[in-house]
Every structure is written in C-alpha cells, then in structure tokens.
Amino acid sequence: MDRQIKPAALVLGLCALFAGNSALAHGGMATDAHDADAQVVKEQKDWGIAGDRDQVDRTIEIRMNDQMRFTPDKLQVKVGETIRFVHRNDGQMLHEFVLGTKPELDKHAALMVKFPGMQHDEPYMAHVAPSKNGEIIWTFNQAGEFDFACLIAGHYQAGMVGEISVVGDAEADSMPIVAREPSASPTDSSTRAARAQPREGDTL
Numbered sequence: 707m708d709r710q711i712k713p714a715a716l717v718l719g720l721c722a723l724f725a726g727n728s729a730l731a732h733g734g735m736a737t738d739a740h741d742a743d744a745q746v747v748k749e750q751k752d753w754g755i756a757g758d759r760d761q762v763d764r765t766i767e768i769r770m771n772d773q774m775r776f777t778p779d780k781l782q783v784k785v786g787e788t789i790r791f792v793h794r795n796d797g798q799m800l801h802e803f804v805l806g807t808k809p810e811l812d813k814h815a816a817l818m819v820k821f822p823g824m825q826h827d828e829p830y831m832a833h834v835a836p837s838k839n840g841e842i843i844w845t846f847n848q849a850g851e852f853d854f855a856c857l858i859a860g861h862y863q864a865g866m867v868g869e870i871s872v873v874g875d876a877e878a879d880s881m882p883i884v885a886r887e888p889s890a891s892p893t894d895s896s897t898r899a900a901r902a903q904p905r906e907g908d909t910l
C-alpha cells in the first residue's frame with residue numbers, strides 16, 4: 707500500500723486546472739479517442755504516464771452502468787505494462803473513467819460536486835456518453851495501489867469506483883493467468899509440480 711497524502715502544491719495545481727477549463731465552452735467533451743491522442747501531453751503521475759498506441763501490451767474492456775458500477779472493478783497489471791482501456795457505457799447517462807490515487811480522486815470528486823458543470827479532460831480520463839465507447843492508453847510505470855472512478859457528481863459517492871494493483875515482476879509471477887514461457891516438455895513434470903504448489907496469498 708502506498709497511498710500517500712498528496713503535496714498541497716498538487717492540489718492547488720488541480721484547482722488551477724479546473725479554473726482554466728471552466729472558462730471553456732461546455733459540450734466539447736473529448737469522446738473521440740483519436741482527437742485526444744493527438745494532443746496528449748505526457749506528464750508523469752504517481753499512477754503512470756500516458757501511453758503510446760504502438761506500445762499497447764493488453765486491452766481491457768471496462769463496462770459502466772447506471773447502477774454506478776464498473777465491470778470489472780478490480781484489475782491487476784504489471785509494472786511497465788501499457789494498457790488500452792476500452793470503456794463501454796451501458797447506461798442512459800454520461801459516465802467517466804478517471805485513473806488516480808485515492809486521495810487525488812477524493813479531492814477531485816469533491817470539486818466535481820461543488821462545480822457539477824465543470825469540464826475536465828486529461829490523458830488519464832475518458833468521458834463516455836450513453837451507449838458510446840471511450841478509450842485511453844496508459845502506461846503503468848510505477849507499482850502501487852490505485853483507483854479508477856467516475857467523478858460525475860453523485861456517482862463517485864454512490865460507489866462508482868474500482869481498484870488497480872500495479873505489481874512488480876516478482877509479484878506478477880504469481881499471477882495465475884499468464885503464460886509467458888514456452889510450454890514445458892512432458893518430461894518437465896517436476897518443475898511444473900513445484901510451480902503448481904499454491905503460495906500463500908495467491909488468489910484464483
């Protein structure tokens with residue numbers, strides 16, 4: 707767990723960002739992923755950095771609904787992985803997908819409640835209209851426990867949030883789904899038997 711309180715400067719930066727954006731005309735939300743790509747400014751965040759389309763390791767589909775839930779709402783990625791998130795809004799209202807640390811999302815959500823019409827857009831967020839898709843490409847280059855959330859006023863408070871564990875290689879080796887080595891020969895049963903031993907903390 708590495709959920710540190712953000713420095714005050716970062717919070718002030720976030721406020722300034724909102725102040726700037728609120729001056730823009732409303733309604734121009736970046737639902738077109740390709741337009742968004744063209745103007746991505748890569749800034750290192752605690753939870754990673756904007757990724758490149760040609761570096762994508764894996765695509766993860768995230769569904770959103772009006773019951774204020776994401777499916778799936780728990781993800782594990784490896785440090786260094788570039789993920790293409792594809793969001794599908796199954797609901798009748800606008801939803802968002804915003805990556806961040808819990809403290810940062812908490813503060814951001816509070817601002818969204820205070821200023822519900824406020825526009826915001828960053829490479830780590832997608833705004834997805836009803837029955838539409840969204841997309842972001844993000845590189846998780848730092849280990850830690852992070853969240854994703856819909857910060858539309860009321861949605862975050864209703865529990866529209868999920869978790870992302872970004873784990874190092876050693877931890878990732880215990881992930882049950884990955885087969886990144888060539889398949890073992892039939893005579894290699896001793897090694898496989900050893901690998902098959904469950905380890906404490908394994909989840910299936």
Ligand SMILES: [Cu+2]
Pocket residue numbers: 774800801802856857858861866
């Ligand atoms: Cu929502």
